[in-house]
Amino acid sequence: MSADFIQVIFFLLAGIALIILLTARLKVHAFFALSIACFVVGLGVQLPVAGIVTAMEEGFGHIMKSLGFIIVLGTTLGVLLEHTGSTRVMAEFILKKTGERHAPLAMNITGFVVGLPIFCDSGYIVLSGLNQTLARRTKIAVPVMATSLAAGLYAVHCLIPPHPGAAAAAGIIGVDFGKLILAGIAVAIPASAVGYWWARYAGKKTPPLHVAQEKDDGTHTKLPSVMQSFLPVVVPIVLIALGSFSSVEANDSRIWQIFKIAGDPVIALLAGVLLALTAIRSWKKNAISKLLQEGVEKAGGILVIIGAGGAFGAVLAATKIGNHLGDSLPLASMGIFFPFLLTALLKTAQGSSTVAIITAASIIQPLMPALGLDTPTGQLLCVLAMGAGSMMISHANDAYFWVISKFSGLEMKTMLKVYSLATLFMGLTALAVVYILSLVML
Numbered sequence: 001m002s003a004d005f006i007q008v009i010f011f012l013l014a015g016i017a018l019i020i021l022l023t024a025r026l027k028v029h030a031f032f033a034l035s036i037a038c039f040v041v042g043l044g045v046q047l048p049v050a051g052i053v054t055a056m057e058e059g060f061g062h063i064m065k066s067l068g069f070i071i072v073l074g075t076t077l078g079v080l081l082e083h084t085g086s087t088r089v090m091a092e093f094i095l096k097k098t099g100e101r102h103a104p105l106a107m108n109i110t111g112f113v114v115g116l117p118i119f120c121d122s123g124y125i126v127l128s129g130l131n132q133t134l135a136r137r138t139k140i141a142v143p144v145m146a147t148s149l150a151a152g153l154y155a156v157h158c159l160i161p162p163h164p165g166a167a168a169a170a171g172i173i174g175v176d177f178g179k180l181i182l183a184g185i186a187v188a189i190p191a192s193a194v195g196y197w198w199a200r201y202a203g204k205k206t207p208p209l210h211v212a213q214e215k216d217d218g219t220h221t222k223l224p225s226v227m228q229s230f231l232p233v234v235v236p237i238v239l240i241a242l243g244s245f246s247s248v249e250a251n252d253s254r255i256w257q258i259f260k261i262a263g264d265p266v267i268a269l270l271a272g273v274l275l276a277l278t279a280i281r282s283w284k285k286n287a288i289s290k291l292l293q294e295g296v297e298k299a300g301g302i303l304v305i306i307g308a309g310g311a312f313g314a315v316l317a318a319t320k321i322g323n324h325l326g327d328s329l330p331l332a333s334m335g336i337f338f339p340f341l342l343t344a345l346l347k348t349a350q351g352s353s354t355v356a357i358i359t360a361a362s363i364i365q366p367l368m369p370a371l372g373l374d375t376p377t378g379q380l381l382c383v384l385a386m387g388a389g390s391m392m393i394s395h396a397n398d399a400y401f402w403v404i405s406k407f408s409g410l411e412m413k414t415m416l417k418v419y420s421l422a423t424l425f426m427g428l429t430a431l432a433v434v435y436i437l438s439l440v441m442l
Contacts, residue, residue, distance in 0.1 A: 008319055011044030012363070015312075019359060020349045024397050030355050034308035038315040045319045052315055059314025060307040066171035071303055073269035074162030076295025077232060078118035080276035083291055086229035087114045087126050093226050095134070103134045104148035108196040111152025112188070116160065116233050117272065120153035121403045128407040143418045144203030146408035151195025151422055154400070158353050159191070159387040159430070160184035162269065165357035168306045169383045172313055172361040173368070177265045178240045179380055183437070187384055191391065191430040195422040202418045224279035232276040239268035306358060313362025320366070335371060336385040336438055339364050340431050343389030351397030353390040360386050377441045384434045392427030395420045 015037040022033035035056070042052035081087050091110040098106040107127070114123050127149060135145045161167040161177050161184075170180050223229075243263010261267060280288070339360060347356035364382065368374040373382045394401050395416060405415050 008045055011041045012316070012319075014044065015041040016346070016359065019355070020346070023355060024349065024351055029305075030352065031304045031308045034305070034312045034355075034359070038308075038312050041312075041319065042315050047315070047318055051318060055314040055318045056311035059310040059312070059317075062314070063168065063171055063307050063310030064303065067167050067306060068303060069266045070162050070167060070177075070269060071164060071306065072296055072299040073266065073273055074117060074167075075119075075299035075302065076292060077236075077269060077272045077276055078122060079291055079295040079298065080273065080280070081114075081118060081229075081232060082122065082126050084229075084276065084279040084281075085223040086232065086276065086279055087118065087123065088130060089223050089226060089229040090114055090233075091127055091130050093229075100134070100138050103138045103140055104144050104200060105196060107131055107134065107145055107149040108152040108192060108199075111149045111154075112156055112192050113152075113230075113233065115153040115156035116237065117162070118153075119163065120150070120157040121400050123153045124150060124400070124403055125407060131408070141203050142408055143410060143414050144199050146404055146410060147199035147203055147419045147422050148196045150400075150404050150419060151199065151426060152192045154391065154394070154423065155188040155192035155195065155426060155430075156184075158357075158390045159188045159384065161265070163354075164302045164306055165354040165390055166383065166387055168309055168354070168358045169361040169386055171306075172310065172358075172365050173379045173383055175379050175383050176376070178243050178263060179376075180383060181237060181240055183380055183384060184387065187388070187430050187433045187437075190433055191388070191426040194429040195426045198422045198425050199418060202421065222281050228275075228279045232272040232279075235275060236265075236268040236272040239263045239271060240265055243268070302354075305354065309355075309358030309362055312359065313365055316362055317366050335373065336381050336431075336434055338367075338371060339382050340385040340389040340434075343386040344392050344427060345389075347390050348393045348395075349397075351395075351399070351401075353394075353398075357386050357390040360389070381434055381438050381441065384437070385431065388427050388430035388434055390427075391430060392424045393420055394423040 018040055019030075019033045019037050022028035022036065023030050038056050039052060042055070043049070090113055091107070094110050094113070095103065095106040098109070110127065111123065114127065118126070131145050131149050132142075134140070135142050157163050157165075159166055160181055161170060166180065166184065167177075169175075170177060239262050241263070242259040243261075262271070277288075342363065343356050343360040346359055347353055361383070364371070364386070368379065368382065371378075371382070373379060396412070401415060401419065404410065404419060405412070
């Protein structure tokens with residue numbers, strides 16, 4: 001084992017430890033934590049300061065080019081769906097189809113559907129009122145209802161673009177968005193189902209909690225129709241899927257060319273935003289402007305983290321870490337398990353699924369040939385494996401953990417027993433599905 005290898009690994013571990021310390025313990029914003037780690041790793045392996053800065057700028061710019069519009073449009077779509085009450089309409093429609101007796105399943109499915117364009121914490125806050133109402137009406141234990149909803153939102157958040165972790169990993173590794181969305185849905189469905197099943201099993205052992213009466217603030221007196229509510233979610237997914245198929249088809253006919261253009265993630269999400277705008281009842285200039293501004297501002301915070309992740313990855317690439325690890329470790333025998341384990345460790349240690357998967361993708365990108373995953377299929381499986389790893393384990397250092405606890409009135413002990421264990425089983429289930437896909441696809 002060469003001295004260069006030991007030096008690179010030491011400062012890589014120091015950089016990761018610094019990210020975890022700054023974000024989890026000192027509550028430093030992830031952008032600054034990742035930026036500082038760039039200099040720690042770069043200077044540690046004796047890269048020139050100018051070279052470090054250049055690599056950071058190039059990495060940041062590459063991610064902005066790949067994901068900037070997608071994150072802004074995806075975030076804006078989520079804000080519009082929350083404001084118009086479309087999320088509530090979708091939830092109530094699904095509940096009617098399943099019946100109150102299957103209310104936990106209805107909330108799990110609702111979380112999955114609503115979670116496609118909306119971040120898990122926002123989705124949970126928006127749907128928590130309906131969830132509490134159903135718990136009171138059906139006398140089903142709150143931990144069952146809360147974890148069922150949380151699992152549906154969480155499975156999508158960790159695996160499917162335009163959520164920032166999956167989107168950033170796709171940009172860093174180089175995975176087609178359409179294929180990732182379709183494969184991510186296939187992996188997220190069983191993961192979400194396992195979270196629901198665990199909630200039913202573990203949550204039923206806890207007594208029903210007192211649920212406060214829901215207060216109607218009157219903000220959604222005129223809700224959109226079911227079709228108006230679902231279309232902004234369904235149409236972008238269908239368009240992106242068609243765009244992905246059109247690339248595979250390699251057909252020069254006009255219809256496939258149209259699908260290819262309309263299936264570009266930017267165009268597809270823009271269509272979703274326009275459809276969501278049709279559900280707004282009041283077209284006052286200030287109201288629309290405020291909503292669009294909220295979407296852009298919310299996206300800004302996400303973009304700087306993703307950009308810093310890209311900068312960190314570029315600095316790691318400049319250290320030639322891929323060559324060092326490929327020559328010194330039996331990575332070829334590890335395959336998709338290495339991305340999964342690395343992301344799971346990062347997630348459990350520092351709490352953020354987004355930071356975990358971005359950091360892991362930055363480390364793994366130069367290792368793809370050594371892992372035997374440097375093909376389009378291998379890259380897709382790698383991102384899915386990292387998504388599975390970013391699920392586990394959600395506990396007290398995860399902001400989403402506290403959102404669920406606060407809005408459901410659940411104590412720490414109950415959260416750890418029901419929700420945290422659910423995320424463990426969800427991650428392992430997602431990994432198992434990815435492994436089965438690797439046997440079929442590789």
